[in-house]
Amino acid sequence: MIKDTNSKIVKKLKEQEKEEGSLPLLLEFYKKLAGVQTVTQKGIGLIEPTISSTAINRRLAQGQPLVRFEELAIDGALLRDAFTRVIAVFAQYPQLFSVIPERLKTTKAGRLLTKKAVKAWFDGKTLPATLTEGIGDNLLQAIIQATLQPFLSMHALALIDHVKGDIWRQNYCPICGGSPDLAFLETEVAGRGLVCSRCDSEWMYQRLQCPYCRNQDQSLLTFSEDEQGLYRLYQCKKCMCYLKAIDLRKAGPETLMPLERIYTLHLDTQAQEMGYRPYDQRQIQQDSQ
Numbered sequence: 001m002i003k004d005t006n007s008k009i010v011k012k013l014k015e016q017e018k019e020e021g022s023l024p025l026l027l028e029f030y031k032k033l034a035g036v037q038t039v040t041q042k043g044i045g046l047i048e049p050t051i052s053s054t055a056i057n058r059r060l061a062q063g064q065p066l067v068r069f070e071e072l073a074i075d076g077a078l079l080r081d082a083f084t085r086v087i088a089v090f091a092q093y094p095q096l097f098s099v100i101p102e103r104l105k106t107t108k109a110g111r112l113l114t115k116k117a118v119k120a121w122f123d124g125k126t127l128p129a130t131l132t133e134g135i136g137d138n139l140l141q142a143i144i145q146a147t148l149q150p151f152l153s154m155h156a157l158a159l160i161d162h163v164k165g166d167i168w169r170q171n172y173c174p175i176c177g178g179s180p181d182l183a184f185l186e187t188e189v190a191g192r193g194l195v196c197s198r199c200d201s202e203w204m205y206q207r208l209q210c211p212y213c214r215n216q217d218q219s220l221l222t223f224s225e226d227e228q229g230l231y232r233l234y235q236c237k238k239c240m241c242y243l244k245a246i247d248l249r250k251a252g253p254e255t256l257m258p259l260e261r262i263y264t265l266h267l268d269t270q271a272q273e274m275g276y277r278p279y280d281q282r283q284i285q286q287d288s289q
Helices: 002-020 025-044 053-061 076-091 115-123 137-162 257-263 265-273 281-288
Strands: 180-185 192-196 202-205 221-225 231-236 241-247
Touching: 002 025, 002 137, 002 257, 025 076, 025 137, 025 257, 053 137, 076 137, 115 137, 180 202, 180 231, 180 257, 231 265, 241 257, 241 265, 257 265
Parallel strands: 180 241
Antiparallel strands: 180 192, 192 202, 221 231, 231 241
16 A cells, blocks of 8 residues: 555665665665655545545546645645655765755754745746755755655545546546656556656556657657566657666565665666656646646
8 A cells, every 4th residue: 555655665675774784875865765754644644535536537537637736635834844854864865965955954944845835846837946045956856755755645545546447548647647757567467557756656558658758659669678577668769758667577566666766776877878868747747737
């Protein structure tokens, strides 16, 4: 279940650390980050859907994500606390990330993540200058995404059971409208599913189509795989974007997809060295509105 994913990630990384003696720096960072997200999820608790079954079915039929910004249940105090805690984790690893500005490392930094700022991030718009001063855009986007992930994933937990079968075949998340950054081949019929980069929801998608530009010209779509056939790298020569994938027929159904983002960073490097790029999350958001 989505609800348990962060705690399972912490548990798995602790087991890996015990077995290997230590973790690579990036996995050590991610273990701490998942721990903060777990605490936030516990503070959120279960979320009840705020829209009727009729409205849910109508939105899905019309290709509209189920959660709109104004419908997000976000406690301001909990959000500010999560933001401060997430920044503290990032700040511990200047070897991995750019240096965090001192103004963002204070206990009052959470006040900067206002409702206006969250809406701008959610809608893929320009963030307020009060947040962006002195920090790179990619790093700030990652911090905000890590902060909002527990909130979005709990909304996903409340609604994902309504997304069944072929009811949703869009190239953006049926829950929050986010873009996919990971794919999987399912265990039974080997269909291809996508994973939302924001709330970790999973949904099925056409196997022979680029999930970014929707290109179906097979002469422009390629993929490569590792020697074990566990991981794949899909590439589209039309939009020059790539998508990482894992074959669950070999990895098993207990695979933690968010953790696979970290385990497969070598595929990102491989794709980018070949001239491909990850898709811009904000473009998908604009396309889905």
